[in-house]
Amino acid sequence: MSANLPELRPARAADLPAVVALLESCGLPTGDVTEAMLASFCIAEVDGRVVGTAGVETFGTDALLRSLAVAEASRGAGLAARLVDWCEAEARRQCVATAYLLTTTAADYFRKRGYADVARDAVPAAVAGHAQFRSLCPASAKCLGRRL
Numbered sequence: 257m258s259a260n261l262p263e264l265r266p267a268r269a270a271d272l273p274a275v276v277a278l279l280e281s282c283g284l285p286t287g288d289v290t291e292a293m294l295a296s297f298c299i300a301e302v303d304g305r306v307v308g309t310a311g312v313e314t315f316g317t318d319a320l321l322r323s324l325a326v327a328e329a330s331r332g333a334g335l336a337a338r339l340v341d342w343c344e345a346e347a348r349r350q351c352v353a354t355a356y357l358l359t360t361t362a363a364d365y366f367r368k369r370g371y372a373d374v375a376r377d378a379v380p381a382a383v384a385g386h387a388q389f390r391s392l393c394p395a396s397a398k399c400l401g402r403r404l
Contacts, residue, residue, distance in 0.1 A: 262307055262335060264342055267297035274306035275299065275323075282325040283361075285392035289323070297323070298342040300335055308335045312343035312355070315382035319347040319404075321357040322388055340369065348404050355404055356383050358397040371400035 267275060269291035276286045293313070300308030307330040311323045321343050326335050347355055356379050357366065363373075376384065376399045383389065 262300035262302045262330065264298055264300050264308075264338060267294040267299045267309065267311075269294060271297075271299055271306060275309050278306055278309055278325050278327060279323055281327070284323055284325055285388070287392050288387040296346075298339055298346075300326075300330070300339060302330065308339050310336075310339035310343050312347050312352075313386065314347060314350045314352055315380065315386075317351060317353040318380045318383050319350075319352040319355045320383050320386055320388060321347075321355045324362070336365070337369075344404055352404055354380075354401055356380075356399065356401045358388055358393040358399055360394065360397045363398040363400060366400050366402075369402070371402040374399045374401040 272291050272294060275294065275297065276289055279286045279289065296313050297309055297311040299306050307327040309323060309325050313320045313322065324336060324339060344355060356374065359366065376389065379399060
């Protein structure tokens, strides 16, 4: 693959240390990131190095888009969009109708992608019960959703 276009692939258990390190470097929570749940993550690699990640956890017809992170040196080239596209395609493949997310820094980015502000108390219980909603993301995080 070209150095300008990182390879995207599903994350594997062995990617856990690199994924956690990337999330931490971007100031994102890692308290619930485990080897088992990496099956719902996508990573971007350049020369064997993880430079991007995002996850999508499904709950019936709803999903939580989470942990979107791109290494600083890889920003500005559309990698975040490719990661989100991968997650949304995976969610659609699993018959998800609506994706939700929490963010403290990227609300405008997601609004440009068609996400709209959603009151936290309007989020389906299965998604709202996730650790990201209950404790990992601050109450100040914006909640957004989008029909897929």
